[in-house]
Amino acid sequence: MNQYQKFNQNYINGNWVDGTENKTVEMQNPYNNEVLAQVSIASLDQINEAFDGAKNAQTNWGKDAALRQEVMENAVDYFKENKEDILEILTLESGSTAVKANLEFDLTIGLMEEASTMVNKVGKFEEKSSIIPGKMNENYRLPKGVISSISPFNFPLYLSMRTIAPALALGNAVVHKADIQCGLVSGSLIAKAFEEGGVPPGVFQSLLTTPDVTGDIMFNHRAISRVSFTGSTPVGRRIGQVAGEQLKDVSLELGGNAPFCVLSDADIDKAVDAAIFGKYLHQGQICMMTNRFIVHEDVYDEFVDKFVARSKDVKYGDPRDSDVVVGPLINEKQIEKSLDNIQKAKKAGYDILLEGEQIGNILTPTVIGNVDNNSELAQTEMFSPIALISKASSNDDLIAKANHTEYGLSSSIFSRDEEKAREYALNLTFGMTHINDQPVNDEPTAMFGGMNQSGIGRFGSPYIIEEFTEGKWISVQKQAREFPF
Template identity: 55%
Template sequence: MEMFESIVTSYVNGEWIKGGSNRTYEITNPYDNSVLTTVSIASTEQTEQAFAAAKQAQKQWAKTSADERKAVLERASAYLETNRDEIVQVLSKETGGTQVKAAVEFGLALEVLHEAYHIVHAIDEVKEVPGHIEGKRNEIHRLPLGVISSITPFNFPFNLSMRTIAPAIALGNSVVHKPDIQVGMSGGVIIAKAFEHAGLPEGVLNMLLTDIEEIGDLMLTNPDSQLISFTGSTAVGRQIGAIAGRELKRVSLELGGNSPFIVLADANVDHAVDAAIFGKFIHQGQICMIINRMIVHESLHDVFVDKFVEKAKALPVGDPADPKTVIGPLVNEHQLEKALKMIEKAKEAGASVALEGKRIGNALSPYVFTEALNDSELAQTELFAPIATIIKASSDEEAVALANETDHGLSSAIFSTDTEKATELALSIDAGMTHINDQTVNDAPNIPFGGIKASGLGRFGNPWIVDEFTTMKWVSVQSKQRNYPF
């Protein structure tokens, strides 16, 4: 099966439709700028049609049995596994990800889909609670929320799209999904094809290849949407939160990060360096959970820097199609220019360059900065690039304090041979997730994935996603005539 078609279209109400905007967009390979496919951009009218179809289809989908919904999920999973090798290559070519990154992303998405099997019965459960009125029985029913707006980014599009779509469908909702158009195949087309193959009823999943220039805020403001699920930048998340508040819509927001990686005085330096190399440079640093600041106790700082630099400068940079490549291209020229400007600003601000990288085509080899202040622009910016910042701490307590000096709070990590102490400190870090003796980039479908502060609202993962994507209804049954005061 050939994934990359000459013209890629949206999927609305069970049909693949040519975009009505009369505009097209070329999806390119970030490594060599070659055109992979051309997208036919969906219009405002087609977006409204998608929401109307989703609203209508959801009413019937909510009435299906848990076994029926599970069977659809299983068939979608089988389709993806059958086409695994081709999908992995699409993920690599479209996102610029290495073979390792693409394989990891495919695996994570499948885990999310498989975990969704376990929540299909959630909307069938009825809980009885006692009441104070004689003859009254109180039932608490869990119902599907309705139509969910799904908006996902460019970095892990297959996984980050699936983690909304699969549980939403499992819980009897319908979805209108807009992936980042730069990665329309990975984030949208492949998933729509899988559910089409699985026999998902028309309108339950609608996938739009469009952009803000065409549809504005319609994904947020359409009255048929009950919840906005968004993964992306904090700036856009704030805008979505403001609109959702005005429209009285629920949101699930997984936003930016500034993840600290703390190395305590008693840490095993070699183990910490190995973890930091992976947690900083996987997918060129283009991950919300990526290590943004390495905060190292002063007694280990110099040796950590030396070992980290030695490993970083040996990382292979180049074509992600080569299995040996560790660092591939940034997703587009804009992201690359942002990274280069930040490097120059950091130098001008007085940060020391422990490793000078360079631009290699559309890729950037690793940069390592030391002597940067924790409140500097370098340290406080979500870099999304292979730029490492190492900060010295005078004590373990100061390391934690420095870690907390950020508006964000997504992921974090602590290295220490004293896991009891590390666990105590982990609970004092302002982040939704802390990993002891590991790096910051961890994900699983059965944990409460999400952040605090400017890193978002809500939690993905089973069973927490059930509360996000359903609503509760109280039904009372009065079996004995009630006496009223008037």
């Protein structure tokens, strides 16, 4: 048994406790439906207890930079020392293949190490002279307070830590609710790492509970200073509405509809290499995944032929097999949605270039060609190994089609002409565009975030510092000031 299967409890005010909601949830392996752990979920009273405890603990934590530095470094060491068990629980609980689990682990370590450099970014950072004689202006960044963190199932560890690590480093307390489907790896594991690292009680709280219990409390509890959420756009809209009523700040990373743009002069072999990774990593269950391939008509047939051929060779199966690329979708509901999308494509008369097969909770790669970019299908986030390919009559038409979506998270563009590609990239209404690469990219020091309906705010250092701290101006009148009355 993996050690983290034993940590099937909430971590509240420094104690591991069962939930008191009188309801249990089974955490299952999405590949074979094996029960990994059973959790008694947290009640509304316990959620209130967690927020109140975080509020009480935050002040001293925010003032102790030396302790924050020590805890952050210890937590990184804990992750490195327990790497193999962490990789295994990522596979068992989220269906991560070996490539994806290792990528997620490495991203998490890089993020935590970068967060450790932020510890001393709190406090006075700038002095400026004043227009008033004898006055000095001081600008400070102070901890925001209590951060409410809500994370998804797809990159559960990394997308949790992307909020938690910088928030803690900058002196905030965090109340974290993982997606219950991956609550061990993105809740309990993180709590254990910080507990072992020496975090004071109350500074980090891990709640294993469900939306029907939480309601809006993770968005509007009186203790919350900022809500950080990664998930669907409809839920993001609800958070914005609820938090906005109380003028609470939000960081929202929401849905995507990433275009993979293949211009007429693209190197098709290199584009296909990138396309395979950017479509099938983690079974396509990534907000940045390629949702639409938009290909210039001059190279459409070549791209399609080579992409389909490569897709046929993608290995699928048990994610514990190190050669497997496509493992299980997270649950049966996601399988049903994916099969329904394939039926919609057939009904619309699109080209079924490679039809996927359901094998348990696995959907094998599916490629659909000549998709109408304006269709409901093309405007739907697949979140599965279904590749949609559309044709463009010109490069300008291609960019226009790419921009035809309510979303604006990530995008990519392939061309041999770097300057032309950069010009087009600046015209893509997405928060991130990658030239001659696929759209699934994230780095600790990159500006990460979306436009339009894909979110609000930016992750990455140093951009996250402004999100998770509060600006304060102190002026010091060093000489007596003369007043007009």
